[in-house]
Amino acid sequence: MANIPAPEGRRHRTRLHNRTLNWLRNPVHSIGAAALLFLAYTIVWPVLKIAYTTFVWRQQDVRLTGAANPGHFTLYHWTRVLASDMSASLFYKPILNSLAVGATVSALSLVIGCSLAWLVTRTDIPLKRTISFLAVIPYLLPAWILSQAWLTFFKNGKIGGTPGILQSLLHVSPPDWLSYGFVPIVISLSIHDSVFFFLIVGAALSSMNSQLEEAASVAGARRLTVLRRIVMPLVLPSILSGFILIFTKAISSYGVPALLGTPVNFYMISTMLYSSMRSRLTTEANVLSLTLMLISMLTIYLNQRAVGRRRSFVTVTGKGSARRLTPLGPWRFPAATAAALIMAAVAVVPLLVLLAQSFMLKEGVYRLSNFTTHYWWGGSDPDINTGEKGVMQNPIFLLALKNSLYIAGAASVVASVTGLVLGYIVARGRQSWLGRAVDQVSFLPYLIPGVSLSELYISMFAKPTLFIPALYGTIGLLILITVVKELPFTVKAGSAAMMQIGTELEEAAQLGGASWLTRFRRILLPLNRKSLVSVFLLVFIGAMKEMELIIMLVTPRTETLTTLTFYYAEKCYEQLTNVILMIIIAIVVAVYAVAVKLGKADLTQGIGGQ
Amino acid sequence: MTAIELKDIQVRLQQKQVLDGIDLTIEQGDFITFLGPSGCGKTTLLRTIAGLQRADGGTIRIGGREVANGDTDYHMEPSKRGLSLVFQSYALWPHMTVFENVAFGLQVRRLAKADVKRSVQNALEKMRIPELSGRYPGELSGGQQQRVAIARAIVTQPDILLLDEPLSNLDAKLRVEMRAELKRLHQELNTTIIYVTHDQHEALSLSTRVAVFFGGRIVQTDKPRQLYKHPRTLQVADFIGSGGLHTNRLEGVIALESGRAWLKTPVAAIALEEAGLAALREVVLTIKPEDIRLYDRQGPDRVTAEVEAVFPSGAETLVQLNAGGAAMMARVIGDADYEPGAVLYADLRKEQMNFYDKRTGMRLENVAPIIEPTGGYAS
Numbered sequence: 001m002a003n004i005p006a007p008e009g010r011r012h013r014t015r016l017h018n019r020t021l022n023w024l025r026n027p028v029h030s031i032g033a034a035a036l037l038f039l040a041y042t043i044v045w046p047v048l049k050i051a052y053t054t055f056v057w058r059q060q061d062v063r064l065t066g067a068a069n070p071g072h073f074t075l076y077h078w079t080r081v082l083a084s085d086m087s088a089s090l091f092y093k094p095i096l097n098s099l100a101v102g103a104t105v106s107a108l109s110l111v112i113g114c115s116l117a118w119l120v121t122r123t124d125i126p127l128k129r130t131i132s133f134l135a136v137i138p139y140l141l142p143a144w145i146l147s148q149a150w151l152t153f154f155k156n157g158k159i160g161g162t163p164g165i166l167q168s169l170l171h172v173s174p175p176d177w178l179s180y181g182f183v184p185i186v187i188s189l190s191i192h193d194s195v196f197f198f199l200i201v202g203a204a205l206s207s208m209n210s211q212l213e214e215a216a217s218v219a220g221a222r223r224l225t226v227l228r229r230i231v232m233p234l235v236l237p238s239i240l241s242g243f244i245l246i247f248t249k250a251i252s253s254y255g256v257p258a259l260l261g262t263p264v265n266f267y268m269i270s271t272m273l274y275s276s277m278r279s280r281l282t283t284e285a286n287v288l289s290l291t292l293m294l295i296s297m298l299t300i301y302l303n304q305r306a307v308g309r310r311r312s313f314v315t316v317t318g319k320g321s322a323r324r325l326t327p328l329g330p331w332r333f334p335a336a337t338a339a340a341l342i343m344a345a346v347a348v349v350p351l352l353v354l355l356a357q358s359f360m361l362k363e364g365v366y367r368l369s370n371f372t373t374h375y376w377w378g379g380s381d382p383d384i385n386t387g388e389k390g391v392m393q394n395p396i397f398l399l400a401l402k403n404s405l406y407i408a409g410a411a412s413v414v415a416s417v418t419g420l421v422l423g424y425i426v427a428r429g430r431q432s433w434l435g436r437a438v439d440q441v442s443f444l445p446y447l448i449p450g451v452s453l454s455e456l457y458i459s460m461f462a463k464p465t466l467f468i469p470a471l472y473g474t475i476g477l478l479i480l481i482t483v484v485k486e487l488p489f490t491v492k493a494g495s496a497a498m499m500q501i502g503t504e505l506e507e508a509a510q511l512g513g514a515s516w517l518t519r520f521r522r523i524l525l526p527l528n529r530k531s532l533v534s535v536f537l538l539v540f541i542g543a544m545k546e547m548e549l550i551i552m553l554v555t556p557r558t559e560t561l562t563t564l565t566f567y568y569a570e571k572c573y574e575q576l577t578n579v580i581l582m583i584i585i586a587i588v589v590a591v592y593a594v595a596v597k598l599g600k601a602d603l604t605q606g607i608g609g610q
Numbered sequence: 611m612t613a614i615e616l617k618d619i620q621v622r623l624q625q626k627q628v629l630d631g632i633d634l635t636i637e638q639g640d641f642i643t644f645l646g647p648s649g650c651g652k653t654t655l656l657r658t659i660a661g662l663q664r665a666d667g668g669t670i671r672i673g674g675r676e677v678a679n680g681d682t683d684y685h686m687e688p689s690k691r692g693l694s695l696v697f698q699s700y701a702l703w704p705h706m707t708v709f710e711n712v713a714f715g716l717q718v719r720r721l722a723k724a725d726v727k728r729s730v731q732n733a734l735e736k737m738r739i740p741e742l743s744g745r746y747p748g749e750l751s752g753g754q755q756q757r758v759a760i761a762r763a764i765v766t767q768p769d770i771l772l773l774d775e776p777l778s779n780l781d782a783k784l785r786v787e788m789r790a791e792l793k794r795l796h797q798e799l800n801t802t803i804i805y806v807t808h809d810q811h812e813a814l815s816l817s818t819r820v821a822v823f824f825g826g827r828i829v830q831t832d833k834p835r836q837l838y839k840h841p842r843t844l845q846v847a848d849f850i851g852s853g854g855l856h857t858n859r860l861e862g863v864i865a866l867e868s869g870r871a872w873l874k875t876p877v878a879a880i881a882l883e884e885a886g887l888a889a890l891r892e893v894v895l896t897i898k899p900e901d902i903r904l905y906d907r908q909g910p911d912r913v914t915a916e917v918e919a920v921f922p923s924g925a926e927t928l929v930q931l932n933a934g935g936a937a938m939m940a941r942v943i944g945d946a947d948y949e950p951g952a953v954l955y956a957d958l959r960k961e962q963m964n965f966y967d968k969r970t971g972m973r974l975e976n977v978a979p980i981i982e983p984t985g986g987y988a989s
Contacts, residue, residue, distance in 0.1 A: 011682060018683040022664070025687075431624070504701035507662050512715030512766070513689035522714070526705045 027516040032425040032434035039441040042484050046456035047293070047448070053459075054078060054286045061283075081287040090284065094272040095291065097261075101185055101268060102251040106243050108190035113197020114239065119339060120198075121205040122231075124325040127336045132198075134343035139195040140588050141351075142545035142562065144255035145581055146188035148569065149350030151259065152357060154179045165353075181266040188256050191346050193246045197239075204238035205231075223326070244303045248296045252449030254548030259569060270451045270548065277455060277552060289452030296447040351585065358578035375575040391579045396559060401583070404561040407475060408543035411482035415490045416535040418483060420528055423494020424520075428503070439495070446488035450549035457481050458552060473555045481553065482543050490535050497531035498524070537595040544588050611638040613673060613770060613802040614659065620667030620680060621654055628654045630826040632668070636804065636819075641796050643805045643813040646823030647849065652806045653698075655823075656772050659804065660695045661688030673769060693770035694763035698778060700755050702747040702762075708734070709743040712762045719766075733765035736798070737791075753784040757791075764799065773805045777812065789816060810850050814838060822846050840964055844971040847896050847964065856928070858902070858938045860895045861968065873965070873977075876934040878913045880960065881980045892968035893977065899928060899941035901962040904948075905955045912955035917948045931956065 024030050054077050061068035061076070068076075081091050119125050120132050138146070155164035156173045166174055177183055212234070216226045254270045261271060269292050276285040328335055361372040361384075374381065378390035391397045422442055429435020445453065457480075461471035471477035501524065509519045525532070547562040554563045561584050568577040612635055619632040629651045636642050644652035657663040658678070659670060667680035672693070677686040702711050712733055716726045734740045737757040747755055756776060763771055776792075777785045793816060796803055807813055813820050814834040821831045830842040841847035844859075851857025862875035864882070871882040873893055880895070905912060915933035927946040931938045933956065940956065948954070960979040967974055 014682045014684070018685075022683060022685060502699060502701065504697045504699055505703060507688075508695070508697060508701040508703075508762075509714065509718075510662070511660065511688050511693075511695050512718050514714070514718045518718060523703055527703070529705075 028425055028429040028432060028435060031421065031516075032429055032432075032438055035422050035425055035438050036434065036441065039438065039444075039487075042480070043441060043444050043448075043487075046453075046460050047444070049459070050286045050452075050456050051290060054283055054290065058283060060280075077283045077287055081284050089267075090272060090276070091288070091291075094267045094269045094288075095295075097182070097266060098251040098268040098270070098292075099295075101182065101189070101257070102247045104186045105189045105193060105250040106247045108186065109194035109197050109246050110239065110243060112190065113194040113242070114201050116194070116339065117198045117202035117205055119335060121202050122210075122326050123328050123335075125328060125332060125336050125339070127340055131336070131339050131343055132202075134340065134347045135195055135198050137343075137347035138192045140541060140545075140592060141192070141585060142255060142547065142581075143189060143192040143253060144259055144547070144566075145354070145585075146191055146350055147184065147256045147259040148577060148581065149353055150184045150188055151179075152353055152574070154184065176264055180260050180264040184260045185256050185266070185268075188260065189250050189253060193249060196245055196249075197242045200238050200242040200245075201235055204235045208234055240303050240306055244299045247299055248446070248449075251295060252292060252451065252548070254451050254551065255566065258566075270449060273449075273451050273455070274552065282455075282459075285455060289449070289455055292449045292452055293447050296449070300447065351582075354578040355582055358575050358582060360575065375579050388573060388576060391576060391583070396564065397561075397580070399557075400559045400561045400564045400580075403475060403478075403558055404544060404584075405587070407478050407482065407560060408540045410475075411479045411486075411543050412536045412539035414479065415483045415486045415539045416494075416532050419487070419490025419494035419535055420497070420525070420532060421494070421520075422487070422491045423496070423498045424524065426491060426495035427498035439491070442487045442491040444488075445485050448485075450485060450546075451552065453485060454481060454549055454552045472553070473557065475558055477553060478550050478558060478560070481549055482539070482546065485549055486539050486542065490539065493531055493535050494528075497528045501527050533595055533598075537592065540591055540595075541588050544584055544591075612636070612671075613638040613640065614804075615671040616655075616659070616668065617670075618668040619655065619658060619665050619670070621651070621658055621663060622666050623654070628826055629658070629665075632826075632828055634821060634828060634831065636802060638802055639800055640819055641803045641805065641817045642819045642821060643807060643817035644823060645807060645810065645813040645820050645849075648808055650823040651826040652808075652823045653774055656695070656774055656804060656806050659691075659770075660693060660772055661686060661691055662695075691770075692768055693772060694766060694768040695772040696759045696763045696774065696776050698775040700747075700759040700779075702755055702758055704747050706746075707743065708739070708745050708747070708750075708758050708761075711747070711758060712765050715762070715766045729765055730761075733761040736764065736795070737761040752780050753788065756780065756784075756788060760795070764795075764801075768801065770802045770804065771799075773803065775806055775808070777807070777809075785812075792816060814850075822849065824849075839962070840973065841896075842973050844894060844896075844966045847966070851896075851898075856899050856939050856941075858897050858899065860897070860936055860938075862893050862895060864891045864893055873979075876936045877938070878934075878958070880963075883978045883980055893974065894966045894968050896964045896966065897958055897962060899939045901959040902931075902938065902940040903957040903959070904929065904940055904942060904946075905957065908955050909957070912957050915954050915956045917950050917952045917954060919950055920946065920948050922946070929954075 055073055055075070057068045057070045057072055057074050057076065059070045062070065065076070068074075081087060116131070116135060120128050120135075125131070151164060153165050154174045156167060156176065156179045157163055163173070164179075166172070208231070212230055213226050216230045217223075221229065251268070252270050253268075254274065257266070257268045257271045258274070261267060267275070269288055273285050273288045273292070276282075276288065358375055359371055359373065361370050361374065372378070374384065374390055376390050377392040378384075379393060380389045388394070422438055426435050426439040426442075429438070448456070457477060458472060461468070461477055464470045471480065505523060505527070506519055509523050514522070545562060547566060550560065551563055551566065554560060561580055565577050565580045565584070568580065614634075614636040616632050616634040619629050620627070621629040632655060644655060646652050654663055658665050659672075661677065664683075664685050665678050665680040669676060669680070670678040672691055676684070677691050678684065703714070706714070709730055712730045713726050716729055721729075730743070731740060734743055737760055739754060739757045739761065742750065742754060742758065747758065750758065756779075760773075760776070773792075777788055780788060789812065792803075792805075805812075805817060814837070817834055819831060820834050820837050821828050822837065823829065824845055830837060830846050832840075832842075837846075838850060841850055847857050860875040860877055862873045862880075865872045865874050865879075873880045873882055873895065875895060904915075908914075913933050915931040915938065917929060918932050918937070919930040921928040921930070922945060925943070927942045927944070929940045929942060929946060929948055931940060931954070938956070960981050963979060965974045965977040966972060
């Protein structure tokens with residue numbers, strides 16, 4: 001770079017050379033480009049590929065119709081799904097069921113979650129800590145535990161096995177609509193998902209300055225008017241984002257409808273997707289996946305339209321202002337008791353029932369002589385469950401336990417660090433197209449239902465491509481899919497955490513001569529510790545109870561606790577199912593307790609950031 | 611010796627021209643202040659020199675070495691430029707102790723542990739805070755944090771120290787204290803210091819030279835005394851005069867009468883040296899409050915003025931006057947006991963007057979009042 005007047009051509013070359021160097025030296029660019037490649041390969045490419053397969057003839061189609069011409073364009077698969085004699089059962093009924101379940105669950109969760117959030121954050125209700133602790137418990141459990149508990153109570157003779165508690169006590173067979181299908185699915189999902197509303201809306205409410213409310217009441221507004229005109233509009237963005245979160249979760253949920261819906265042929269898109277995959281209708285399954293994605297996208301789009309510029313409300317709120325609580329007057333104690341009782345009934349009772357069940361030799365027989373530890377650590381007995389051993393004795397259980405812990409542990413570490421790195425790109429690269437691209441693309445897995453994503457990954461990683469080995473059947477694939485599926489959340493949390501850290505802190509280190517890696521390791525990582533631990537915790541809990549994402553990917557070698565539970569549940573080995581559920585819960589609660597204690601993780605903050 | 615040489619620096623941020631053709635030479639050992647209102651580009655220039663911001667055009671040489679060239683798009687790493695920056699927010703790493711904060715730059719350079727310890731101790735002693743070494747930034751007061759930030763900047767013994775509004779987050783008392791500290795530090799370290807501020811007091815009292823910024827350009831670079839006495843443009847005069855220092859402005863027109871050039875203002879007509887002045891040119895005259903003397907009695911060259919308000923502030927008193935419909939402020943040392951409504955006689959010191967073209971706002975260097983005992987004024 002000497003100051004010698006250089007010929008024009010050489011100067012141009014130097015300039016180009018320096019330009020490239022500058023571009024690469026910026027971590028946002030170099031890491032962002034790598035991140036974008038990764039995202040493109042793990043998210044965009046599979047979606048495009050799957051979309052492509054729905055438009056071409058497959059080799060197998062030759063057997064179905066003479067018109068098939070493998071490798072060429074066709075709308076055959078789409079017409080088959082959308083307009084053929086099987087469309088009603090394959091597509092229209094499931095999709096209507098999905099939408100109905102999604103809308104009802106969102107509405108119900110909204111009512112439960114918001115009222116609870118309001119009670120806990122804005123009123124003088126006693127037992128606040130207990131109530132909010134109880135409210136988080138369902139989140140720590142897989143949603144289908146509630147289904148399992150539901151069946152224990154309300155099962156009727158339809159699917160065989162021993163009847164539920166209700167029938168054995170009252171000797172009345174509960175009607176099908178109460179035992180299976182829409183009603184129990186909606187109830188289990190709502191109980192599980194209302195915690196999201198509770199946390200998201202609770203966060204918005206608690207950061208709202210109560211002077212806003214006071215100003216309204218000084219102006220002469222009555223309490224209901226204040227709620228309607230001031231509080232509601234302010235938390236509306238949070239409510240809407242909670243609504244779509246739950247809607248997209250509900251329409252793509254698999255475990256609950258599989259347990260409660262299939263006995264009465266109540267299919268949702270996700271369960272239909274799974275059974276199409278099972279019956280080798282892969283292309284039709286792909287079409288279903290795409291429609292499910294489209295619905296999710298449409299929901300998000302509508303939300304963006306609705307919230308749009310209002311989104312900023314949440315951040316307008318001041319901090320540190322004293323909060324004045326609404327007095328409940330004579331309703332204080334009744335409200336607290338009712339809330340705590342309902343929470344306990346929803347969170348604790350199912351657990352206790354399932355725990356008790358796991359010690360019962362025969363279901364539904366409430367006598368001391370019926371007590372057994374057989375299902376926990378008994379040996380093989382041909383009279384019970386066709387000789388299936390107690391869980392602790394079962395080598396498959398030990399393998400599944402090991403796999404589960406390994407997957408959850410590895411995935412949560414990788415996911416939280418990936419989230420932080422990508423979050424860095426998003427936060428620091430807001431001005432550049434790369435940062436925005438990473439932001440947008442990392443949000444995509446949110447739109448891809450778990451069952452669809454795993455379906456994509458089966459076809460992607462069945463055989464080796466380039467330098468990537470065939471991951472199907474390995475633990476690595478299960479970790480990868482967990483990391484990818486959690487990206488929307490981890491990147492959001494990571495970028496939110498990074499935004500909190502002023503660029504000057506990094507620039508100060510840069511001036512000191514620290515490379516990006518040193519800056520990340522010594523400045524950014526320690527400063528983000530709290531958010532990192534929260535993300536780790538959430539991913540870990542999510543992975544421990546994850547099922548729809550991996551159920552299609554597991555092989556006997558990669559069996560996990562959840563898939564094992566599901567296998568037992570499908571075989572009607574109720575007690576064995578319950579034993580493993582109890583173990584999953586114990587692990588989740590233990591990790592939660594340790595992380596909260598040691599890492600000062602904040603679960604509420606993590607979810608609220610989504 | 612030349613420490614920094616800036617040539618035609620151009621910086622655009624989001625399609626907005628923030629710096630436009632900055633030329634500046636800074637000598638070794640200078641304490642130069644970048645002064646200007648917020649948004650004038652002074653911090654951007656500081657960041658460009660540090661290498662945190664890229665120059666889109668122009669060159670920067672530090673110690674004779676080219677560190678940035680906008681035309682070849684060459685930008686040397688900030689850490690290789692031999693300078694340190696103290697951020698406005700201090701940017702102390704909250705998860706590290708004071709010692710770790712200060713030691714960071716040395717550790718990154720892989721210095722031996724003992725050397726690191728010695729240098730850090732040294733820097734902390736220079737900033738007179740060795741006892742804080744084990745504390746975390748969150749446990750320190752604003753002034754202490756400031757000292758830590760400076761210690762961190764000087765521990766690597768940079769040739770150039772950049773300070774970005776370092777006193778703006780401190781309260782008034784601490785600010786005075788830190789000002790003295792910075793002056794001492796400059797004398798002790800003998801490094802080149804670039805100091806960014808929007809506070810005229812700080813700029814005038816600390817620096818050996820001041821560069822005044824407006825709209826992405828340097829309007830004037832001068833010694834503080836010179837800047838105060840002869841601001842080059844009306845804009846600069848107003849800026850220097852704001853914030854309690856105050857500048858009186860009188861508008862007038864040049865007239866050629868009885869073989870002489872006169873500046874006719876509402877207060878008085880002032881005879882000017884003949885220097886090819888065009889008639890009817892609109893001129894603004896500025897005079898500082900301390901250059902107006904007040905008398906009880908009429909005398910030669912005095913104008914009549916009525917007291918409108920009195921603002922005593924202990925050591926000095928500002929007197930607001932009305933002379934011929936024009937408002938003027940006079941500064942009197944000590945306690946002046948004037949009643950509003952009283953009529954006084956003001957002597958405007960002609961040798962301290964500055965004249966500006968009203969249209970361009972540029973100082974008219976060829977306009978000078980005739981300074982002689984009598985006959986300067988005509989009423």
